[in-house]
Amino acid sequence: MTGPDASWCSSRAGDGEAQHGGQEWVRLKACANPDCQWVYYDGSRNRSGRWCSMTECGDVMKARAYRQRSRQS
Ligand SMILES: [Zn+2]
DSSP states (O other): OOOHHHHHHHHHHSSGGGGGTTOGGGGEEEOSOTTTOOEEEOOSTTOOOOSSOIIIIIHHHHHHHHHHHHHOO
16 A cells, blocks of 8 residues: 555655755755645755654644554554
């Protein structure tokens, strides 16, 4: 099974971002939480942020991924 998270990773895994290198707007990202999708400014140095808020959506998505993994049988 490939979930929405997998497609998100594959679309980001390449070096597509390189062609936009140096432009600040590439830091504008949509939150990886499908229930949120808030557009936020990723201020992290390596643009590794995935959520508008690591303490809110980050925790939600981590908990959800954990539940999905533990539920699969
Ligand atoms: Zn969010």
